[in-house]
Amino acid sequence: MATKARERNTAGRTFAVLAAFIAISAISLLTYNVSREISLLGSAKSDNIQWSLAQTQVEFLNYQEQLNMTPVELPTLRREFDVFYSRIATIREAQVFDIVRQNPTSQDYLNDVSAFLVNSVPIIDASDAEITQELPALQTTTADIRPVVRALSNSGLDIFAEKSDNQRQAVARTMMQLAIAIATLIGALALTVWFLNRSNASISRREQEKNQTSERMNTVMGTSLDGVIVTDSNGQIIEFNPAAETIFGHRKLDVLGLDIIDLIIPKHIQNTLDLGGNRAQTNDKRRVVGQGRVKLEAKHFDGSVFPVELAVQSAKTDQGEIYIAFIRDISRRVADEAELVMARDKALAGEKLKTDFLATMSHEIRTPLNGLLGNMSLLRDTHLDTAQDRYVGYMETSGRLLMNHISDVLDITRYDAGKLDTRLGPVNISALLQDIVDNQSSAASKHETSLTWKWLSEETSWILSDHDRLQHVMINLIGNAVKFTKRGRVDITVEEIKEHDNPTLQIQIKDTGPGMTEDLVKSVFDDFVTGDTSYHRDVSGTGLGLSIAKRFVNALGGDIRVESKAGFGSTFWVTLPLIPATAPAVTTETKPIKRSDVSLKVLLVEDNEINRIIASEMLQANGHTVALAHNGEEGAQAALTTNYDLILMDISMPVMDGRTATRLIRSQGGESAQTRIVALTANAMPEEQEKFLKDGMNAILTKPLSRDALNNLLDDVSADKPSNTPPMVDHSHSAEAREALGEDAFAKLRARFMTEVDTLHDWLSTDASQDLLEIAEKSHKVAGSAAVFGADRLRESLKVIERAAREGDSSIVNTEVGGIKTIWTQTKTELLSDA
Template structure:
């Protein structure tokens, strides 16, 4: 009943509030119009046209004074008279220029009559500027023409002054009319407001009568409310503020097993509160009666336990509210039996735990399997690298090359699985690198150019719009995205074209995005398969998969990396015509970094010969690593267990320790801790982890445990050499041979590519280098030259032109450091080096093609 009464009062308040809002609205509107009227009246006090009209009249005065100054004889003109002419000309010219440029005169500048007059006068004055501002001799010679021209303006100046005054008089009339209109609007608004006030007053009288009719409706509402309570599925218990039950609805009777007439007046705590909670319930009731804190009333739904008539305890959800009724406070409790909900929740938790356990098992399985695969791969690929450094027949070299291709393919699949595991585990970390997108794309084009040529494809890239330089983003992830997309395009295209586009564009919020597109003319993707193209292990067609083998993980990894960088990736394709992948990544534009060569004599650095302890429980891996190190001239001591490694490190001083991580008994992390803490001969030497477990969490745990670095299996000569140089405090060495060409690299190119692909790449490299040499000059754009030098250096390195590459590296460094003088001095040596390198390359090419 109280709630219904409240609704009636609410209905009465609505028209009152509406009236108040209407009055307030009219008051605000009236104020605005009143203010505008005052402004109009204030404007009328000061007629700006007085100023304007005076200026228009004064222009004729200035003209006449100018004519008066001109009325001299040129032959007898004195310097003072010429000065007077210049003064009067400047005053008259300034007046006319004021009419042309001044804001007060903007209104008549477009007038059909005044505008041409003003232009005519100004044109004649402009013709006088040069002699007037020139030397006295020139002014004296020009005086007859100036006098004639000035006299010809008499009628125009007169007409301009008269018409201008008339024009601004008309403007004044219009302003006064506008002010009158504003005052008229104010009068109309006042009348409208009085009318609306009268209507609202009548409305208030009407709604006041309606209030008397609400009493009947209150009774009807109470009846409906009772019906709602009777049919509610939630139990409803109404009690006094002292806790005695007033009534129960049928749902509460069924829930607790009590009839309403049997429990009326019974304390609710003795009826439905379990024994172990009754003391707390009574304390809470006493606190509320004394005016203390109400911890349950009005706090929404709370989870509690309740007791049925048979003594069984079950969970309930209760919402308790206080209602004033006839100046007394009563409590209304809405209760819901949560027994089934809790049972369902337990089932959901159980299902969730099972799902999480399944995901963890899958992740653990993939990680373990990748480790178990990488470990034997270390032995296989390491042995293959060792074999490539031995004299072999051509047939053996071909078989070895095929084995290496298969091994590298398997390694890429394993790495793809590791990327998926990292992404699903939420351990994909993003770092910020300063990079040049053009350099990165060119590097990928150079790296995949041979694969594209083998399939008869042309691969190219370009900037969409103006060329951009340096940005801040994760270089590794961006490179991986492009490698996967371009690799896919090559794999599904034959005798076609792969085009890479790049652009850096500003967004609406002022940030910038790097937009990349990879287009191919390959087989395309059907519309049915497009929605799933970025899912893992998607290859869509088994026969196609056999023709173009792959794990189906590349696009999934590209999607994850793009999202990790805050960007997006999408695809559009037409079956039989080709596909286009678009990547959009947020980036920050930065200035080109200054490359400082901290070791100017780096070409003289040779790989230092070290005494190395190699630890691995797998004998094959141990033998391979030992052979690779011995091949480079290092001293090697082998150990097959963590305990033996600790003992040897305690007794002997080594330069570096290569420590396997997963070993039975004492693992590599524990062995490293013992070496560090044992105080032996090698307690402070670098310890490099050698492991197939190279997930980010694993790598971080190794470094936190005290290891100096991490080498992932399978090992390569380059990775091993760089790690040893880093442990020794050196940078990776560049080629230091005085030979023009690296014969070993040329042999590798000849073995890797067929003659057609080799010829295509060779021709392109030679053309790029020739163009670079021709374009270079003292006035070259240094940032652009740095990019070109970098690109050609990559191509030169691919064809073993090591001396030319070193010169190009120096050129790139000088350009990036903005050292133009040194750059110019280096150009002759670069040209000579390319001339000699070109002749040597042509000789080699003629022999192998």
């Protein structure tokens, strides 16, 4: 502050000196101007210009008077003419008459007089006789020019009179300016005196403030919790506050004058820092001055190293530049941050572990479920008595319930991870509620409970929402109300609430059931909450229904709440954004007829034996040929040499997993490089399924494998496959053979042919190794017989086996042999139907 005060005082004195210099310079300049103007006035008077102009007219009149005398004295006339001529020449050439010549009017007069003189010179310079003869003409021209001469003289007098007036005014102005300058100088001097007095008072006041500030700074330095170290430009310590003593363990008196780098910076980083000062620095050093708070390591008196925050700023003083370092010990904070990072890492690891656990458990549970439900689906294709059919139904119900529980847990994980997708589309809310009410009516009747629903406002049936999610929520809420209410009522009302510009749809489910306690109401939407014994003693559940319902409602942009009191029933409200939608166009699409005449060549890559058997049985039952591979490596090798119509690829397998196998099939450019590959997986996590598609898979079938889902996939593949596959039996060809052989002979040969095929199939299906050449010969023989009866599909398959056997490709032989049973079963049925 003292430096700034001195700077302001210096600036004030400089200003005063500068003002005085400007004022004196202005007065000197004005004095010079006054002297010059006075000198000009004196010069004009001495020259007597006005007299010269007036004398011009006098000389002209003398000349005219001599010209008009009788008789004319020619010598005197010539003298008077020369005098007048001289006067005009002076006006025309003298510098003093520039102002007259610059005036246009005076210049015109001067030109006319000059022309008169030029015309008169020849006459004046002629002989006396010639002059006497030209006197009349000369008198006339002289009389004519007289007014011009007078006008010339008068105009010049006017010009010089005006000039004199201007000069007098200029002198007056200059004198006024001189007076103003003197007054200004006096004012500036007075202002300077006032400013110097004020500066003197200010200096005294600032000196006092400086002392107070110094005392305050000493107090701040002494009480600061941060260490403050001040150094000079050489890095030598000149101030070391008590906090710095506490942080570093040094006493102030012991460190004054020491180098700050050597004192507090560990040796291993001393050469990497630039803390200011004049010491030699290199460009690769980390600059700290003016960079804000910087984290680094510091050295304690006992040699230990600890983390600190350091901020260094520079300042200029009368003694030179100084550096102020503010230092804070952050050992505790660093330890806390490390603990927080560790806790965060543990939480993230726990979250990942939970996700991995869910994915693993989903796979591990769905895999046996696939075997269970798949076998039950195949079991239903056999002849079951009533009790067996009922037992299978019970098992299917239990399996589906278990699958629903798995899906509930996965839905919670998706929502908590922000990956729960909603598929918005037109939803008929009236039809949705009516279907649910109809579905729950039987259960309500068993409990002797009435179940009704209605609109409280004008009906708005079609809204934009997610049908599946909303249906899940309503089934859960209405199902719970029916499940817990006995000999009572469950009333459902739907109402459009119009608030401002955001209308909402409010669905209320009110029951007269046992109700809930206040504590249960607060936690009913939490995970795994099932209530107390009195509330659920007759029912079971995982406690995930309402928590999932809340997540679904929130995902749809709505809200769900409940009011309940033990013994007085419960009321749930679901509020959703009301976005009216247009009913979708009614279509009369019919499901395309399954192309049973198209047999697909399917590669099933699956490591689980039960799943292989189930999928193979389902595929073969539909007339498709199945090749089996026990892991991804076998599947990739089979796809390299054989062109399949479809590849079903499991994901988790030994040797090579399904994702790696898919990438290999797509990249190796084999026969099935472009074949449709469908993941057959128990992993239902959406982020994992996205990775399957990125690996090159075309679609995903989730275990447990559904017959309907598999059939839909096969129908799509069959629709894409050209219909050039030969039919099972060419009935026209069979009819021609019948006609040529006769009915009896044809029947005998057909029976013999069927026996041959059965024998060949049994021989090929044995576990014993067969000679490939023998397989080729027997296949060739039966293929010829198949041609006689029009069994084209069987004939083509046998020809493939024959060709592969002759080429030594046992893998193709095994693949085709696996499909012979299905082809022969259907072929035999069609041949017998022609009997």
